[in-house]
Amino acid sequence: MAKHLSLICILLWTLAACAPTQKIPVSTNPLGATVYADGRKICTTPCSVRLDRESEHLLTITKEGYEQEDLTITRRFKPDKALRDGVISGILKGGDPKEVGAEVAKEVDAQERSGEAYELVPAIVTITLTPSGN
Incomplete structure (x- = not known):
């Protein structure tokens, strides 16, 4: 049973890792802002975030002494x-x-x-x- 459960976990992890993603470069003026994607800290600008194309995402950009910027990344059908x-x-x-x-x-x-x-x-x-x- 444990062996089957392990195989199922590996299969699910593999499928999740295969979800189509897109790399989005992010830059700010001034540099050095923190980028959050869907509430998770990702990087410091200039950088790129890799997001899955299965849903929309919220980018939040913060830097001490500056207003927070929120940007919705939307999906467009091709x-x-x-x-x-x-x-x-x-x-x-x-x-x-x-x-x-x-x-x-x-x-x-x-x-x-x-x-x-x-x-x-x-x-x-x-x-x-x-x-x-x-």
Whole structure:
């Protein structure tokens, strides 16, 4: 039983690690601000954050003596990529036009569920911080 539980844990960890992500560069003026993603401290600017494309995220940027900046990173559907990948998959897996169409639909659905059919925006974050009290 313990052996099976270990295998299940490894499988779940592997699947979670495979979630599609996107690297977003973050810079501030002045440099040296702390970047939090969804409440977790990630880095100090200039830096990059790696976020999963399965959901929206909140970036919080703080620096002593400056106003806090909050920025929502949103998801945008990329229909051209999803359809292109679906058509390629359909052609490779099916020969009959009906099979190709079904394969396209399955591929697009799978990309939507996994997050691969989305991109995060903005793709680059550049913020000028406002001094506190101004």
